[in-house]
Amino acid sequence: MGTIAPTVVVVDNSPTVKKLFQRSIKDLGVELKIFDSAAESWDYLENNQPDLLFLSIILPDKNGLSLLRDLRKLDLHQNTSVIMVSSKDYAQDKLDADELGVVDFIAKPMPIQVITDAVIKYTLKSESE
Amino acid sequence: MSNNYLHFWGVRGSYAAPFETHLRVGGNTSCVEITSDEHTLVCDAGTGIIPLGNELIKRKTRELLVILTHYHWDHVCGLPFFVPAFMTDWKISIFGPGNDRHDIEKHVSAQMKAPYFPVGTESWLARINYIGPEQEILRHGAMKITHKNVHHPGATYGYRVSLNGKTIIYISDNECKFIEKSVSKQRSELNHEEQTLYDDMVREEHQSELELIRNADILIHDAQYTTTDYNRKRGWGHSCYIDTVNMAIDAGVKTLYLYHHDPNYDDAAIDQIHQHALQIISERNSGMECHVAREGMRVDL
Numbered sequence: 325m326g327t328i329a330p331t332v333v334v335v336d337n338s339p340t341v342k343k344l345f346q347r348s349i350k351d352l353g354v355e356l357k358i359f360d361s362a363a364e365s366w367d368y369l370e371n372n373q374p375d376l377l378f379l380s381i382i383l384p385d386k387n388g389l390s391l392l393r394d395l396r397k398l399d400l401h402q403n404t405s406v407i408m409v410s411s412k413d414y415a416q417d418k419l420d421a422d423e424l425g426v427v428d429f430i431a432k433p434m435p436i437q438v439i440t441d442a443v444i445k446y447t448l449k450s451e452s453e
Numbered sequence: 454m455s456n457n458y459l460h461f462w463g464v465r466g467s468y469a470a471p472f473e474t475h476l477r478v479g480g481n482t483s484c485v486e487i488t489s490d491e492h493t494l495v496c497d498a499g500t501g502i503i504p505l506g507n508e509l510i511k512r513k514t515r516e517l518l519v520i521l522t523h524y525h526w527d528h529v530c531g532l533p534f535f536v537p538a539f540m541t542d543w544k545i546s547i548f549g550p551g552n553d554r555h556d557i558e559k560h561v562s563a564q565m566k567a568p569y570f571p572v573g574t575e576s577w578l579a580r581i582n583y584i585g586p587e588q589e590i591l592r593h594g595a596m597k598i599t600h601k602n603v604h605h606p607g608a609t610y611g612y613r614v615s616l617n618g619k620t621i622i623y624i625s626d627n628e629c630k631f632i633e634k635s636v637s638k639q640r641s642e643l644n645h646e647e648q649t650l651y652d653d654m655v656r657e658e659h660q661s662e663l664e665l666i667r668n669a670d671i672l673i674h675d676a677q678y679t680t681t682d683y684n685r686k687r688g689w690g691h692s693c694y695i696d697t698v699n700m701a702i703d704a705g706v707k708t709l710y711l712y713h714h715d716p717n718y719d720d721a722a723i724d725q726i727h728q729h730a731l732q733i734i735s736e737r738n739s740g741m742e743c744h745v746a747r748e749g750m751r752v753d754l
Contacts, residue, residue: 340654347646384601387608390586393552411632411658414606414690433636433651435643 330375330447334358335365335391336409337384345378348439354447362386366394373400375447378439381410381417389417392424405446409434457616457754459671460486463501464746466626466677466691466713467527474719479748482527483625483713485673489616489754492594493517496612496623496673501748502531506538515542518593520600521549522625523609524560533565533572543579550608554585601665603627605690611665619754622669625713629675629696632658634687663704671754672701673746676711679718679726698730701741708742 334345337360349356357374359365362383369377379388388408395401406426410417413431421429427446430438463481471480484501487494491514495502498519509517517537522528537543551557561583562574574581584591591598595617600610604627611624636643636651643651666672676694678686683693694711701709711730714723727745734741744750 338654338657340650340657343653344650347650382602382604386586387550387602390550390552390608411635412604412606414688416606420607431635432632433639433643433647433654435647 329353329355331355331357331372332376332378332443332447333365333369333374334378334409335362335383335388336378336380337361338380341380341409344436345439348436349443352440352443352448354443360384362388362391365391369395369401370398371400373404375405376443377404377406378409379406381408381412389420389424392421392426396424407442407446409439457489458487459621459752459754460488460505461501461710461746461748461750462486462505463497463499463531464712464714464748465499465527465716466675467716469500469527470716472719474721475716477720477747478714478723478745480716481748482530483522484531485623487596487614487616487621487754489593489595492596494593494596494598494614495519497522497528497625498532498535499527499529500531503534506531506534506536509537510540516544516546518546518548518591518598520591520598520610520612521547521561522603522611522623523550523605523607524563525607525626526564528625529561529564532561533570538574538577538579538581541578544582545579546582546584548584548588548591550610551586554583557585558583603665604629604631609690613669616754619670620668621671621754622666622673624666624672624674626690627675627692628688628690629662629692629700630659662700666701666704666706668704669701669706671708671710671752672704672706673710673712674701675713676726676730677713677715679722682715694726694730695733698733698743699737701743702734702737702739706741708744710744710746712746714746 332354381388407428408421409430411432463484464479465482481501482499483497484499485496565573597615599613603611614621633655674697675692676697677691678693730743
């Protein structure tokens with residue numbers, strides 16, 4: 325009672341991805357915030373560190389890895405747990421993501437359970453530890 | 454009288470193909486010039502930019518804008534031999550993917566370092582102006598240039614150039630319909646709910662791919678592989694020409710140039726691709742024009 329729900333942020337402009345995440349976390353008691361663009365997410369992320377951040381790569385206004393590069397320059401996000409979620413799972417993108425310290429790279433399409441498991445692994449598990 | 458045209462200086466993907474059997478299409482890698490009166494825009498700097506540079510120094514203009522889709526070799530490897538960069542009276546602006554202008558400079562300079570090249574970009578005598586991403590819309594004379602991220606390894610842009618009411622779209626490297634193929638391949642691993650969601654996602658992605666090229670007067674697009682080669686090289690970041698043609702028809706493109714030809718395909722193989730593309734267009738009752746981009750080809754705008 326009284327504990328603050330972990331925050332999960334998703335940056336992806338796809339309405340289907342929005343539904344997918346809402347479905348994936350519905351029983352987990354986490355707060356989900358979804359932003360459609362890098363610019364919209366920046367307004368929030370500039371001052372807030374989520375417990376877990378999911379980033380797509382092809383965003384309407386920016387490459388998701390470029391957004392992550394900008395975020396990592398902020399003290400607030402040097403250690404933020406980030407998972408890339410993209411159909412663009414080329415070796416070069418995975419290498420860039422690794423260099424930016426992501427905890428995982430999930431290729432679309434992924435089963436709903438993969439998202440649920442990732443949220444449990446990187447937010448709820450650390451809460452209970 | 455206006456002087457607006459587009460000129461293909463390099464049409465190959467991956468690596469240069471200066472083979473006797475390939476010369477009707479051309480062997481140089483990606484480079485397209487768009488000139489509007491005294492303003493010249495250069496799309497990519499593959500080996501095609503070398504003969505372009507030799508031509509440019511004969512003209513009066515001493516200023517140009519280079520837009521790079523990305524930094525893979527076939528798109529930048531002409532820069533170390535681009536003569537205007539080594540001349541004091543030139544001003545060259547360069548734009549491409551990167552977090553800031555220093556990032557772009559770093560990527561452009563990386564190939565000109567020992568032991569891979571004897572001199573660095575510090576040996577360039579022209580005034581080089583790297584343009585950072587904060588400039589979302591570029592203007593060069595009458596041309597307005599915007600960009601979007603496309604489906605290819607690493608940060609890669611596709612460009613939309615507006616000129617005198619015409620839209621020219623340059624997407625050299627892009628793997629069309631990637632998510633559709635991924636969903637189809639993994640369908641058996643997804644439950645009914647997931648299949649429904651991903652069918653929606655495929656429709657969304659399809660719409661977004663169409664928006665990228667919607668109503669282009671001229672579309673220059675990756676058409677690198679035949680079906681057989683695409684099946685072997687899926688995930689390499691290039692399109693099967695059949696997908697390119699179908700996407701272009703669906704998006705209402707007026708004229709399509711098949712581009713970024715595979716260096717393994719000789720003139721006869723590319724003729725076959727073209728014939729099949731024309732057949733698809735005819736079978737779909739489309740009025741779209743479709744050409745093979747050939748080195749030396751000039752299109753009046």
